[in-house]
Amino acid sequence: MTGTEGGRREAPAPPSFHTMWADLLPIGRHADTGGYRRYAWTAADADCRAWFQAQAESRGLTYELDRNGNQWAWYGDPEAGDAVVTGSHLDSVPDGGAFDGPLGVVSSFAALDTLRARGAAPDRPLAIVNFGDEEGARFGLACVGSRLAAGQLTAEQAHALRDADGVTLAQAMERAGYDPEAIGPDPERLARIGAFVELHVEQGRALDRTGHAVGVASAIWPHGRWRFDFRGEANHAGTTRIEDRRDPMLTYAATVLAAREKAARAGALATFGKVGVEPNGVNAIASLVRGWLDSRAADEHTLATVVGEIERAAAGQAARDGVEVSVTRESFTPVVEFEHGLRDKLAALLGTDGAPVPVLPTGAGHDAGILSASVPTAMLFVRNPTGVSHSPAESAAEDDCVAGVTALADVLEGLACR
Structure with missing residues (x-):
């Protein structure tokens, strides 16, 4: 006006x-x-x-x-x-x-x-x-x-x-x-x-x-973001026997469930909210699954404990699945x-x-x-x-x-x- x-x-x-x-x-x-x-x-x-x-x-x-x-x-x-x-x-x-x-x-x-x-x-x-x-x-x-x-x-x-x-x-x-x-x-x-x-x-x-x-x-x-790289072997979904597979998707899925369990037990938060898959084909076993973990807790000790437990769960499952896993911390805020x-x-x-x-x-x-x-x-x-x-x-x-x-x-x- x-x-x-x-x-x-x-x-x-x-x-x-x-x-x-x-x-x-x-x-x-x-x-x-x-x-x-x-x-x-x-x-x-x-x-x-x-x-x-x-x-x-x-x-x-x-x-x-x-x-x-x-x-x-x-x-x-x-x-x-x-x-x-x-x-x-x-x-x-x-x-x-x-x-x-x-x-x-x-x-x-x-x-x-x-x-x-x-x-x-x-x-x-x-x-x-x-x-x-x-x-x-x-x-x-x-x-x-x-x-x-x-x-x-x-x-x-x-x-x-x-x-x-x-x-x-x-x-x-x-x-x-x-x-x-x-x-x-x-x-x-x-x-x-x-x-x-x-x-x-x-x-x-x-x-x-x-x-x-x-x-x-x-x-x-305190909170941070961690990138989990699960590397297996690309192969044909219709011809590769279950026992011959090195499927990183299985390891990733088990890690997602482990993250929920570890966080709930500690009163913390852990979320895999972003994922990338290669070669990302419906009829292909993945060669790489890359997942990003967001985790938060009331104190830094609890956060470190939860993330460490998730990493160990991923490594244990990877060994059983014939998959390699590496973890990179991309950010952290105290x-x-x-x-x-x-x-x-x-x-x-x-x-x-x-x-x-x-x-x-x-x-x-x-x-x-x-x-x-x-x-x-x-x-x-x-x-x-x-x-x-x-x-x-x-x-x-x-x-x-x-x-x-x-x-x-x-x-x-x-x-x-x-």
Whole structure:
């Protein structure tokens, strides 16, 4: 809405939460599955990035693209230091849901609008960030943008990442118009940040069971990804006797079952969610089955124990099947205990009648967890009534999303208006 008063033209109102959400919703959505395929450095990713830049510019914010492809929108002087930063990511897992990542980015712009509407006068700079390639759906490593910035992934390691078609991360960045030679640690930028708060839809039902719409994260479980290569002998499915077979598919299947058993016994999580088969023919015994294990636990000792037991189960079954197996750890993130002072301050800020909001752990990794080694970080969760995530069924009620925006605005005001 625009108008004039005394010859002065009013600036148009920024897009509302609902308008932003509606504009972002169609980007990268697959017509058949209803899920999202917003992979790093693709056309859908470019559209998401254009959306972010447009939101920054429509609010008169200072827009920046850092050396690693992460996007920043600044309210206040970017160079002043001690900034309060919020945001999340816009990419997705294959056929993921609408809320994982984007809810945090949309809510960040809406929370800043709320602060400005309140007439709040921050004495610390505020920034909103969209970290690139958080899910790792294309190149197999999660949180690439934040890992690079924090120095937890070297430029050499990043350049070696490849997608399923053999395209390197560097090639993908270059094709998208970015300079892959510029990537690397960004300590100067991180030094400007006094606190980072990420809002995210909860990926489970722990918060829903408390009856609260918004909660605070206490910690992120340690987690990692391991690649299991099972090598046997390709042969004809219709002519090779059972006793003559060296079938890696059998070993893989037994390992999947073993992973479920070992994890359940330890109170941990273990999932084989991705598999590749060669030669991948209906009437052919496979020569290679490659499976990726995602495993998480409440502590690093339990995680190491569970993964070790799965590896031993795979080796034992491989010996019985005449198959070779090798295991490669592709990524690992240690336990993250969010900065207690910041965490407790958020819980108190959002509490009512002297009672803080729920504080609960999560098994999901986030950019906030990566940054926690460099800057004080915290997370807010918005209730997910189904607990479903990484799926088109992922959801959050409209009232809860609005409550999340209000909570994030309260947090930003409490931190930035001293």
